[in-house]
Amino acid sequence: MIESLSQTSGDLARHVLFVTTPALWPGWPFLPIVRRDRGADELGVLFDAFGVCGRTGLSATVFRCNLFDLPPTLDQLFALPRETFDTGDELIRAGWRVD
DSSP, X not given: OOOXXXXXXXXXXXXXXHHTOGGGOTTTTEEEEEEEETTEEEEEEEEOHHXXXXXXXXXXXXXXXXXXXXXXXXXXXXTSOEEEOSSHHHXXXXXXXXX
C-alpha cells in the first residue's frame, strides 16, 4: 500500500494510540473511523467490547456502519459486516483512520 507523503510517522502513531486506547475515545464505547480511497469514504466504528461486556477478540475490529446508524442491540452490532485485524497497528496499515 502506498502511503501519502503528508502522513508522518507521528500522525500514524497518534491514530494507533487512539484505536488502541478506549479511554481516549470521546464517544466511548464507540470510535468512528474512516478509510478514504480515491475519493470514496468507507465508514466504520470500533467498539470497546471488552470494556462493555467482557468479550475478547474484537479490540481491532472495524464494524462496517455509520456511527449514527448503529443497531440497538449488541447481537445486531456483532452481526454487522466487519473487518478484523490482529492489532491496532495492522488496522492503521490497512488504511483506517480516526474520523
